[in-house]
Amino acid sequence: MAGVQVGKRIIGADAPVTVGWENIGKVEGGPIKQFVFTYFQPVMLFAAIAFWYYAPNWLAVASTAIAIRLGWTITLLVLEWINPRYESWQLTWKEFATDAFYVALGMTFLRMVDSYIGDGVMVEAIQGAFDWDKFNWFTGLPLLVQAVIISMIFDFGQYWMHRAMHNWHPLWLTHAPHHYITQLNVQKGAVGNPVELFLIGLGIGGFFDFLPRAFLLAGAIGMTVSVYQHINVRFNTPSWWRFIFNTVEHHSVHHSQDYEATRSNYSGTWIIWDRMFGTCVDGEAEVLGMEGGRRMDIGETMIFPFREGWRDSKAWFAKRFGGGSGGGTMQPQLEPAE
Amino acid sequence: MTGLSLPLIDNIWRVRGEVPIDPAMSAAEAFARIDPLLRTPGTALSDDGGVLTYTKRNPQAQDKLATFTRGRMWIEQAGAGAVMRFDLFSHALLLCFLTPLLFLAFAQMAIAINEWEAAGAEASEKAEKKDEMKPPAVKKLNPVDEFLGAPAPEDPSKKKKDKKKDEGRHSPDEGYVLAGIFAAIYLVGRWLEPFLVRRRLRAALAGPPPAT
Numbered sequence: 001m002a003g004v005q006v007g008k009r010i011i012g013a014d015a016p017v018t019v020g021w022e023n024i025g026k027v028e029g030g031p032i033k034q035f036v037f038t039y040f041q042p043v044m045l046f047a048a049i050a051f052w053y054y055a056p057n058w059l060a061v062a063s064t065a066i067a068i069r070l071g072w073t074i075t076l077l078v079l080e081w082i083n084p085r086y087e088s089w090q091l092t093w094k095e096f097a098t099d100a101f102y103v104a105l106g107m108t109f110l111r112m113v114d115s116y117i118g119d120g121v122m123v124e125a126i127q128g129a130f131d132w133d134k135f136n137w138f139t140g141l142p143l144l145v146q147a148v149i150i151s152m153i154f155d156f157g158q159y160w161m162h163r164a165m166h167n168w169h170p171l172w173l174t175h176a177p178h179h180y181i182t183q184l185n186v187q188k189g190a191v192g193n194p195v196e197l198f199l200i201g202l203g204i205g206g207f208f209d210f211l212p213r214a215f216l217l218a219g220a221i222g223m224t225v226s227v228y229q230h231i232n233v234r235f236n237t238p239s240w241w242r243f244i245f246n247t248v249e250h251h252s253v254h255h256s257q258d259y260e261a262t263r264s265n266y267s268g269t270w271i272i273w274d275r276m277f278g279t280c281v282d283g284e285a286e287v288l289g290m291e292g293g294r295r296m297d298i299g300e301t302m303i304f305p306f307r308e309g310w311r312d313s314k315a316w317f318a319k320r321f322g323g324g325s326g327g328g329t330m331q332p333q334l335e336p337a338e
Numbered sequence: 339m340t341g342l343s344l345p346l347i348d349n350i351w352r353v354r355g356e357v358p359i360d361p362a363m364s365a366a367e368a369f370a371r372i373d374p375l376l377r378t379p380g381t382a383l384s385d386d387g388g389v390l391t392y393t394k395r396n397p398q399a400q401d402k403l404a405t406f407t408r409g410r411m412w413i414e415q416a417g418a419g420a421v422m423r424f425d426l427f428s429h430a431l432l433l434c435f436l437t438p439l440l441f442l443a444f445a446q447m448a449i450a451i452n453e454w455e456a457a458g459a460e461a462s463e464k465a466e467k468k469d470e471m472k473p474p475a476v477k478k479l480n481p482v483d484e485f486l487g488a489p490a491p492e493d494p495s496k497k498k499k500d501k502k503k504d505e506g507r508h509s510p511d512e513g514y515v516l517a518g519i520f521a522a523i524y525l526v527g528r529w530l531e532p533f534l535v536r537r538r539l540r541a542a543l544a545g546p547p548p549a550t
Contacts, residue, residue, distance in 0.1 A: 057492050093527045094405045094430050100523060101437065104516040108444040112451070112508050142482040182399050211477060211491055295398055 003260075006281050011264075015257035019283040024249060027083065027236050037083055038236040041228065048220035052213065053143065060216055069223065076186045080232045085248065086286050089183035089232040099187035101298060106190050110197060117198075139211050146210050147217035152270055154218070155226075159273045161200055162266040169312070173305040174199060179262065180296035182289040184252060188230035193305050226269040242282070246271045249284040256285035257293065351432035353406065353532045356414075356421040357539045365413045368422055372411070372542045375402055388412055402538055405430045405531045422539065431531070434524045438517035445513025452506025 003013035004020075011017050018024055027037040052060060077091070084090055138146065165175035178192035190197070228235075229251035237247050250265040264281040267273040274280035287293070296304070359368055369390050376383055380395045390411045397404040409426040477491045484490075 053488050056489050088400055093530055095399050097434050097523050107512045108441060115507060139477050140480055142480040143488060295396055297396055
């Protein structure tokens with residue numbers, strides 16, 4: 001495969017990747033379908049912002065957000081059914097049950113663990129150590145400005161954590177299972193090793209004191225923007241949207257079987273971080289996964305980083321101290337130093 | 339497939355059924371027609387005296403029989419006609435059937451940790467009292483937001499006592515709800531997946547003979 005040059009890199013040499021907005025697929029169907037799948041994303045974003053902006057205090061609470069999230073997930077699953085992006089990504093019962101398992105694990109066991117060692121604990125410790133009252137002026141900013149700042153700071157942290165995962169072997173081992181998914185569906189963002197989900201959840205937005213409503217607004221932006229990164233729906237995404245925000249198009253390139261393509265589009269919500277730091281590739285891909293599309297089951301996903309980490313460190317020690325002849329050869333690393 | 343005979347319980351993970359076939363069709367031809375369904379990556383096939391047996395190792399997401407990791411199929415004469423019988427085994431259905439237990443266990447774990455922490459908290463409650471410093475200041479909205487009519491933030495000093503503290507750090511509710519959801523997912527799968535297998539086998543057997 002020839003691939004396409006993007007900056008200094010060749011994208012699509014190992015597996016098919018479509019590069020450039022002019023080459024990607026479009027919504028097929030009548031005028032109503034065209035209209036719905038062109039304006040659905042922006043309308044939902046503005047509706048969510050308006051709701052959280054004006055909702056009375058008794059309604060603007062976390063439990064409302066959870067109820068909305070459930071209804072929202074079901075809506076998006078219906079969209080996947082009505083207007084799938086690729087037939088080869090269609091949800092089966094087994095895929096749905098598997099994805100639901102990861103989501104459920106995150107809502108129960110991982111949340112319990114996170115409440116002891118997660119970023120909330122660290123933020124509290126750091127807040128206790130400094131006089132953060134100096135940042136009180138933040139809460140005087142307009143709510144939407146606060147929300148955008150929270151969202152962008154959080155995503156900035158995610159961008160660099162994610163990029164580090166693709167560049168440093170120990171971190172890559174935690175992130176690799178997520179790259180074994182062979183199709184994108186609404187709940188696929190939860191699929192991965194728990195260690196990774198913990199690391200990617202470490203936020204740096206929580207250090208400043210924002211108004212609770214600003215946090216809910218930031219959550220609404222995340223829920224109506226980054227949720228589309230794993231979705232099997234064909235949208236005619238407006239060009240202003242895909243310039244600022246991450247999309248399923250960007251994220252399918254990131255999940256491609258093409259190695260160079262996976263080293264792009266690291267952000268969760270704000271693709272402008274990728275544009276700024278030179279890692280953005282505009283395009284889309286259908287053929288996803290690792291090792292030619294081998295599916296990783298739940299059991300292997302849970303042990304993968306530990307098993308591979310053990311193997312690799314054994315090989316490293318054998319090479320370093322075993323006179324070069326003992327032990328296995330080291331696995332070829334997938335992420336060269338930048 | 340196993341030496342054990344579990345006539346009722348094994349309905350949880352085993353699916354047995356039949357699809358009618360043209361009585362004139364030979365077993366070899368019937369197997370040839372369903373061959374494309376089975377010839378997928380990770381599937382081992384064997385034809386053992388008129389019984390087609392397959393096993394799958396980690397089938398792909400879009401494998402039409404991905405839910406059923408082992409299976410046997412054979413032809414039987416039934417009255418004037420003939421049927422293809424199948425007897426399939428599913429790891430996925432069995433695990434999904436057991437999943438509610440896992441989430442009930444997580445719910446119990448949440449309750450146990452809450453109780454354990456509450457016992458520890460009582461002992462240190464006195465020490466905590468001096469922590470109650472000045473009440474936090476009331477936050478004000480930006481004038482832009484006031485003009486646009488966003489509700490003002492609540493006065494934190496008027497807030498009732500933190501309810502969460504009484505109920506403990508973890509809630510078992512998610513565990514209970516998810517156990518219910520997985521029970522529902524199991525029931526849907528136990529009905530849907532056999533339905534799809536029958537439909538796919540029928541379509542394959544009725545279709546044109548595969549080109550050889």
